[in-house]
Amino acid sequence: xxxxxxxxxxxxxxxxxxxxxxxxxxxxxxxxxxxxxxxxxx
Amino acid sequence: xxxxxxxxxxxxxxxxxxxxxxxxxxxxxxxxxxxxxxxxxxxxxxxxxxxxxxxxxxxxxxxxxxxxxxxxxxxxxxxxxxxxxxxxxxxxxxxxxxxxxxxxxxxxxxxxxxxxxxxxxxxxxxxxxxxxxxxxxxxxxxxxxxxxxxxxxxxxxxxxxxxxxxxxxxxxxxxxxxxxxxxxxxxxxxxxxxxxxxxxxxxxxxxxxxxxxxxxxxxxxxxxxxxxxxxxxxxxxxxxxxxxxxxxxxxxxxxxxxxxxxxxxxxxxxxxxxxxxxxxxxxxxxxxxxxxxxxxxxxxxxxxxxxxxxxxxxxxxxxxxxxxxxxxxxxxxxxxxxxxxxxxxxxxxxxxxxxxxxxxxxxxxxxxxxxxxxxxxxxxxxxxxxxxxxxxxxxxxxxxxxxxxxxxxxxxxxxxxxxxxxxxxxxxxxxxxxxxxxxxxxxxxxxxxxxxxxxxxxxxxxxxxxxxxxxxxxxxxxxxxxxxxxxxxxxxxxxxxxxxxxxxxxxxxxxxxxxxxxxxxxxxxxxxxxxxxxxxxxxxxxxxxxxxxxxxxxxxxxxxxxxxxxxxxxxx
Numbered sequence: 001x002x003x004x005x006x007x008x009x010x011x012x013x014x015x016x017x018x019x020x021x022x023x024x025x026x027x028x029x030x031x032x033x034x035x036x037x038x039x040x041x042x
Numbered sequence: 043x044x045x046x047x048x049x050x051x052x053x054x055x056x057x058x059x060x061x062x063x064x065x066x067x068x069x070x071x072x073x074x075x076x077x078x079x080x081x082x083x084x085x086x087x088x089x090x091x092x093x094x095x096x097x098x099x100x101x102x103x104x105x106x107x108x109x110x111x112x113x114x115x116x117x118x119x120x121x122x123x124x125x126x127x128x129x130x131x132x133x134x135x136x137x138x139x140x141x142x143x144x145x146x147x148x149x150x151x152x153x154x155x156x157x158x159x160x161x162x163x164x165x166x167x168x169x170x171x172x173x174x175x176x177x178x179x180x181x182x183x184x185x186x187x188x189x190x191x192x193x194x195x196x197x198x199x200x201x202x203x204x205x206x207x208x209x210x211x212x213x214x215x216x217x218x219x220x221x222x223x224x225x226x227x228x229x230x231x232x233x234x235x236x237x238x239x240x241x242x243x244x245x246x247x248x249x250x251x252x253x254x255x256x257x258x259x260x261x262x263x264x265x266x267x268x269x270x271x272x273x274x275x276x277x278x279x280x281x282x283x284x285x286x287x288x289x290x291x292x293x294x295x296x297x298x299x300x301x302x303x304x305x306x307x308x309x310x311x312x313x314x315x316x317x318x319x320x321x322x323x324x325x326x327x328x329x330x331x332x333x334x335x336x337x338x339x340x341x342x343x344x345x346x347x348x349x350x351x352x353x354x355x356x357x358x359x360x361x362x363x364x365x366x367x368x369x370x371x372x373x374x375x376x377x378x379x380x381x382x383x384x385x386x387x388x389x390x391x392x393x394x395x396x397x398x399x400x401x402x403x404x405x406x407x408x409x410x411x412x413x414x415x416x417x418x419x420x421x422x423x424x425x426x427x428x429x430x431x432x433x434x435x436x437x438x439x440x441x442x443x444x445x446x447x448x449x450x451x452x453x454x455x456x457x458x459x460x461x462x463x464x465x466x467x468x469x470x471x472x473x474x475x476x477x478x479x480x481x482x483x484x485x486x487x488x489x490x491x492x493x494x495x496x497x498x499x500x501x502x503x504x505x506x507x508x509x510x511x512x513x514x515x516x517x518x519x520x521x522x523x524x525x526x527x528x529x530x531x532x533x534x535x536x537x538x539x540x541x542x543x544x545x546x547x548x549x550x551x552x553x554x555x556x557x558x559x560x561x562x563x564x565x566x567x568x569x570x571x572x573x574x575x576x577x578x579x580x581x582x583x584x585x586x587x588x589x590x591x592x593x594x595x596x597x598x599x600x601x602x603x604x605x606x607x608x609x610x611x612x613x614x
Binding site: 006007008009010012013014016017018021022024025026027028029030031033034037038040041042 | 241253257320
């Protein structure tokens with residue numbers, strides 16, 4: 001990804017990420033959360 | 043046990059018959075004295091007659107049968123096994139039938155299967171459990187209802203027209219309430235994708251990561267350490283005792299320790315234990331909240347923790363704040379948008395200042411090699427520099443730049459003194475671990491030169507014979523032949539040292555290359571080597587001072603491609 005676009009996540013995005021983090025027994029990295037957001041909208 | 047008195051029992055018949063009945067009853071009480079009061083006591087009529095004869099009393103089978111008839115409330119006649127029996131109880135009452143009620147026994151309940159239910163019982167909902175092997179994102183995503191192709195198709199349809207799906211769900215709900223429905227099979231309910239979920243397909247990874255950090259970083263439900271995230275409530279807590287033992291252990295070892303070591307040695311969690319990674323995160327997250335006692339001094343891959351009263355890493359010849367001030371000029375050379383870890387290797391020519399203090403500058407090249415601070419306001423990072431030629435690994439402290447001090451790396455005194463000279467070329471190579479680096483120098487045939495040293499006690503420069511076996515650039519070597527002006531010269535005081543022009547003018551004089559028309563001349567390399575004895579200069583900084591001099595003291599030498607001249611008396 002080389003594009004640069006300002007972005008703000010919605011409350012639903014945050015809840016989705018928190019559900020992701022909660023469902024994992026170990027800590028998740030930011031890269032993993034970014035990947036999860038991409039998979040969600042793909 | 044209650045003793046029954048036969049005289050209390052009322053018996054019918056004549057006096058002789060009553061006496062006979064009482065004798066017979068005494069016989070019954072004798073046999074049943076240890077029996078329950080209402081338990082039946084049985085005698086054959088023939089046995090009773092025999093007893094009466096044996097005890098000198100008169101009685102026949104007829105008389106016995108008669109007394110039983112007349113005292114039917116006390117005796118009972120029974121026929122069994124071809125014999126006539128007289129039955130009574132210790133309480134003097136006719137026995138009652140005590141056969142147990144077997145219509146609802148425990149045995150029967152166990153042995154008789156329950157009838158098959160008419161309707162299938164509802165399937166038990168499985169209890170949700172965390173899978174211990176659930177450690178990769180791929181695994182998490184697989185279980186996170188990404189669905190199969192049909193699900194995705196369904197979701198696309200939902201996203202396209204949410205109202206149709208709402209009506210579909212309503213229809214299903216109404217159908218579910220109808221009594222004649224038989225379906226009990228599990229059903230997957232697809233929640234419509236939130237219409238306000240953000241389309242991130244056109245956003246770069248870096249921007250998306252920044253947005254994730256910005257939002258989650260403000261959410262109190264989430265615990266963050268470095269680049270990792272976890273639900274705050276699920277992060278194990280450390281007791282006061284744990285914190286004290288961690289602090290004591292670091293002090294005992296007299297050096298910063300990594301989270302791996304602390305979790306294993308202090309918290310006693312084995313590296314192969316399933317909760318090891320969880321405890322590592324917990325240790326890092328919890329210690330980061332204990333600002334008074336602990337300081338994070340690590341990188342993402344090598345998470346060192348320090349306490350306040352550890353012995354310092356590196357030189358004690360000059361204060362850390364003074365070194366930072368010396369390197370202040372580097373602040374202007376660092377890029378506004380640092381590209382951390384963007385290069386894998388760098389080469390560096392060691393200056394006298396660096397050699398004497400055992401340090402390296404945090405210049406743009408070094409910044410591009412090393413990692414960024416992992417935590418906000420992180421001031422230092424402890425790195426490991428491995429020197430395969432010496433089979434030694436050094437703990438090196440990286441001091442990040444502050445708004446008014448430059449950055450540098452400390453702790454290489456021993457390596458420099460034992461192997462190198464000022465002017466030597468070293469290379470530093472990154473590894474996959476962002477806290478570990480390989481440092482090498484080019485070995486050469488042993489040579490001996492009279493090289494510059496600073497006599498610490500007298501604060502004077504001297505030349506001493508020095509043997510070394512590393513490759514070095516001749517133009518950067520501070521030997522007596524090239525720089526005779528250093529011999530026995532006193533080090534500049536701090537006030538003079540703070541002025542770059544003063545230091546450079548002294549470098550010209552110490553080079554001592556007098557020009558015919560007066561003044562001194564020197565190549566840029568010679569000036570760079572000689573100026574870096576008093577304070578650090580980068581090549582860019584040195585050239586900017588030489589080229590930007592407005593006093594006219596310094597000028598480019600027209601006869602040499604990269605040389606300068608200096609006319610004394612013009613620098614204040």
